[in-house]
Amino acid sequence: MTDLSVKMEISFKSIGVVHTPFTSREGMPIQPSGAAGILGTIELNEDLVDGLLDLSGFSHIYLIYHFHRSDGFKLQVTPFLDNKVHGVFATRAPMRPNQIGISVEKLLAVRGNILEIENVDILDGTPLLDIKPYIPAFDIYKTEKSGWMENNRNTPRQVKSDDRFK
Amino acid sequence: MTDLSVKMEISFKSIGVVHTPFTSREGMPIQPSGAAGILGTIELNEDLVDGLLDLSGFSHIYLIYHFHRSDGFKLQVTPFLDNKVHGVFATRAPMRPNQIGISVEKLLAVRGNILEIENVDILDGTPLLDIKPYIPAFDIYKTEKSGWMENNRNTPRQVKSDDRFK
Numbered sequence: 001m002t003d004l005s006v007k008m009e010i011s012f013k014s015i016g017v018v019h020t021p022f023t024s025r026e027g028m029p030i031q032p033s034g035a036a037g038i039l040g041t042i043e044l045n046e047d048l049v050d051g052l053l054d055l056s057g058f059s060h061i062y063l064i065y066h067f068h069r070s071d072g073f074k075l076q077v078t079p080f081l082d083n084k085v086h087g088v089f090a091t092r093a094p095m096r097p098n099q100i101g102i103s104v105e106k107l108l109a110v111r112g113n114i115l116e117i118e119n120v121d122i123l124d125g126t127p128l129l130d131i132k133p134y135i136p137a138f139d140i141y142k143t144e145k146s147g148w149m150e151n152n153r154n155t156p157r158q159v160k161s162d163d164r165f166k
Numbered sequence: 167m168t169d170l171s172v173k174m175e176i177s178f179k180s181i182g183v184v185h186t187p188f189t190s191r192e193g194m195p196i197q198p199s200g201a202a203g204i205l206g207t208i209e210l211n212e213d214l215v216d217g218l219l220d221l222s223g224f225s226h227i228y229l230i231y232h233f234h235r236s237d238g239f240k241l242q243v244t245p246f247l248d249n250k251v252h253g254v255f256a257t258r259a260p261m262r263p264n265q266i267g268i269s270v271e272k273l274l275a276v277r278g279n280i281l282e283i284e285n286v287d288i289l290d291g292t293p294l295l296d297i298k299p300y301i302p303a304f305d306i307y308k309t310e311k312s313g314w315m316e317n318n319r320n321t322p323r324q325v326k327s328d329d330r331f332k
Contacts, residue, residue, distance in 0.1 A: 009177055010178045010295070011176070014174050014176065031304045033303060052255055054256040055253055057256070057313025058312060075216040086220040087216060089217045098181060100230055100295060102298070130255075132257075135312055136309055136312065139270065141270050141300060143226050145224060149301050149303070156303070
């Protein structure tokens with residue numbers, strides 16, 4: 001049943017870079033919900049600026065980016081918000097087989113190739129892979145269960161990152 | 167201000183493959199919200215199965231995948247749900263500079279390296295890049311505006327894909 005595509009290497013190029021106040025992996029906000037009011041900018045490659053047409057109509061956007069400071073991966077990790085080990089795919093930890101991060105950011109303004117964003121939980125210098133509009137009709141789901149997060153008393157507002165994924 | 171990382175090539179490997187009823191890009195559901203009840207499976211690479219520990223506690227998961235049947239990209243597109251041109255970053259269209267798709271799927275069961283999923287809007291054979299838990303506290307945002315989607319009378323329940331992104 002295994003498809004040949006499973007072994008395929010897939011190459012992307014950064015479409016721009018995210019500028020934020022965070023130059024160290026320690027002490028960072030965990031998730032945009034722990035980064036209220038923190039401002040950043042996206043510097044999109046200038047040859048892609050036509051792709052931003054009408055983006056400013058959306059108040060929230062997905063950023064898809066490369067966790068460029070994570071080397072290697074672990075299949076089981078203890079996430080910042082818990083004290084138990086979980087499979088990496090059951091967490092949002094950066095040390096993943098493919099080091100891809102997603103964050104929903106508030107979009108404040110688009111000026112040429114610069115996007116001003118808020119609620120930024122991303123390291124300075126992060127290579128950006130994609131921007132997509134956050135659309136409630138597509139992106140909000142009623143969940144029945146949220147696994148280890150349900151019994152967890154920590155929230156992103158209370159917890160910052162430490163050096164465990166160095 | 168431009169960082170050298172902007173030009174960097176970033177390589178990923180498929181972590182598995184998505185099996186679905188959809189072998190053609192035409193007539194497919196648009197977004198999981200247009201794919202109610204449609205079943206699929208994920209076949210995760212067997213060496214990654216330890217990464218699934220505790221994932222079954224979550225009712226919904228993000229899949230991040232490669233739009234492997236899209237060649238090249240356009241900076242401005244007319245999305246399936248509208249009749250006007252928009253910047254590709256203001257749409258979820260597949261012909262993007264980096265052909266990365268995200269979908270939130272309902273997770274029905276995890277059996278070894280096989281995940282049973284529902285509400286599948288993905289082409290058969292799609293290479294999977296990442297799985298993350300969908301966590302309401304991280305992923306649900308109150309939006310102030312939704313751009314061109316606001317005035318749009320079409321919904322994913324009414325519209326299927328056609329051959330415009332071939």
